[in-house]
Amino acid sequence: MENYRQSVSRADPGCVVILLDRSDSMKLAWGRTGASLADGAALAVNNILLDMCIKATTEVNAPVRHYFDVGIFSYGARVGEAGEGVESAFGGALAGRGLVPLPELAEHPMAVREEPSIDLMPVSARMPVWVDPVHGHRTPMCQAIAVAGAHVFDWAAAHPDSFPPIVVNITDGMVTDSPYDGATLQDWARRLTSIETNDGATLFFNVFLSPFEVTEIVFPSDPGGLPPPGPDLFALSSPLPRPMVDNARVDGYDVRPGARGLAFNVGRSTLLRVLQIGTRVPDRVR
Amino acid sequence: MTTRNAIVLALTAVCAAVGGLIGLQTWDLDFWRSVTVVVVGALLGVLLAFGVLTTDRRPVTRTHHPTPAVAEREPVFAQAASSSEPETKPANRTWWAEAPAPPATTTATKPQEPLRQGYDVDRAVVAQCPRCGDFRLDLKQDGESCAFHCRNPNCGHRWEWRAGTPWPTTVVRRNLTG
Amino acid sequence: MSHTRQVLFYAPKHGNTEAEWEDGAAAAPADGAGRGPRFAVADGATQGFGSARWAQQLVAGFVGDQGTAPELTADALHRWAADMQDRWRDDPRLAGATDLQRLKQATVGSFATFLGCELRDLTGPRPRWTAVALGDAVLFHVRGHRVVAQFPPIPADEFGSNPDGLPTGAAGLAEMIGRASFAEGDLADGDLLYLATDAFAQWVAAADLRDRRALWTTLAGLDHPEAFRALVADRRAAREMVNDDVTLLRVRLDRRPAEHLVVCL
């Protein structure tokens, strides 16, 4: 039986974890937007969380459906404490929480405020906000996987029939804590992707942000030609499973066999599209 | 047996016994006559009750199927197992070295054969609530005329139907009535 | 052939509750003014907002339970569908909507496949069914253990690829109505009509090729919702049926009146 086929339902919800780089370099301006990488990444994360809430909103007088458990873990600067580290990136009522069921997430944004449109259109809209832009310190990516991995591990054990967990790492830099606890970043990625449900192994996707306006490379099938740390991130990233290949093709991406869940040097709108493709799991249209 | 039937039978037995005892107080009867009064009184009562409950003039077939193995779930939002824990799990937790819990086996439950009760499905009207589509119904019959009550707690619709007439307009609204 | 007897079976996607069944099913007897018995099923989009209400609005409207039932012509269906859209949008229940719900209602709305059928001239010289379809809900006309007609004639392996259906937004309605297909077929005493939404219909189309006698014997014998649900659960577990909301409306045509009333416990 082919893997990555399970659709989400309340009995078999999905799990989406975002690892969010909050290192010092995220303060750089992102292309022509005038805002920082940290601003853009937070905006994209808030957008994708809103997307997930909207998808699970189905009827008046009915709560948002529990289709996903969602975790956002930041690495680099911490919000409440000094120094670098890994923590839940949620603010407000969800501060400190690991995986949060979607209905609870929908009820507890830290704020609802005017946010710029992600596509550089001269419009803004009132949007719920769950994470704020933060930057500082170095890039403890290994520790981020170690912390998030514990949540993912327990979740997979509790949801053996679900679509496997999806972990998306959003970063702009080189890992600074490898090896961590005796294991390299490769080892940590391998540990993470060895967590399985009956429907397949955990998916680990990477999105590399660049402050410069350079060519975007989305879902490459070959690490050749990628500037550093492209080849390393390619090796870490899971092959795109069938349903996501289909998602990407619907969105106009030329996805070749062997394509990995890696997007390199992406701009703001591409970041959001990649998050949408990577978090859309199989579902019946009707 | 429905709850109504059970209550009627129980009441009948109790009334028969009470009546018998009152009879014993009223007339001074010897032992065997007393026994005869109680037994005959109880039998008459029970027979009368059975008669009342079973004189449906049309054959009404009640089909009963075993409860499905998987109980329906209430819409309770499960909390993620980790939701109440602090965000950062102990740094020394070696989850990558733990054996994953064995996945729960999902065996398909074999559907049990319907209990056929010797009627021709081709000639049967299957009663269904016109307002919600539920099949859980109470029925009171009076000759050709049937009074139904939908037992779906979110519906409770009452309607009448006469044998030989078309079934009323039916719209399934289980999704809005539960 | 003056008697029709129907039963409407339904089950939500495995893992979901009754309230999450987003199909629609309705049946109505002849209206006494020339319109014959009507039957309809619909399948609301999983990713829409208010899909259950939309599917229900359509089937109830088609059988005349809400407003005037439409004639089976493109023009009449267009006017009727626009009226259904207004009713769905102005539903008083929306007064209690949250911001997220209003946002989704306005930006996404809903969409449903639709299959409606009317029986005509049941006591006359040429009894027949006539139907309209948009999308992959299917009518199977069965005589003995053989499919006399399938409408629309979608092969088992082509389900899910038909994008047609009725939207809640006014923009695409005229074009969609233009894509509706119509069909009719002659009826005989003892015939059965089955109206099913896509997941069940796809399984039926495949099972008909494998062992049609077993298939049609089973479906004709269904007399209890739990028997229907056991069948669905079993076929889902065997991965023969897609895990989706399912609906099966069975109509039997009979010259003879009913002999039994079945009340399920």
Ligand SMILES: [Zn+2]
């Ligand atoms: Zn009811």
